[in-house]
Amino acid sequence: MILSTKGQIVIPNDIRARKGLRPGDELEVQETADAILIRKKRRNAGLVKHLQACPVKGFKVPRITGDFRPAQF
Secondary structure: OOOOOOOOOOOOHHHHHHHOOOOOOOEEEEEOOOOEEEEEOOOOHHHHHHHHOOOOOOOOOOOOOOOOOOOOO
């Protein structure tokens, strides 16, 4: 691979195919002491962090109060 003057690289087609990478996919970059890691961004990473922040014991969904009309199909 060659780094362009804009800082871009091209991931070889065979690697993209094996990893299921498609145009428009979001990637995340992580720097380590001796490497740069590129990973496909997990779709629900933010959701997982949000759910992990929820209390485990005694967590109750608040009741809906006030004027509420159920959806009609």
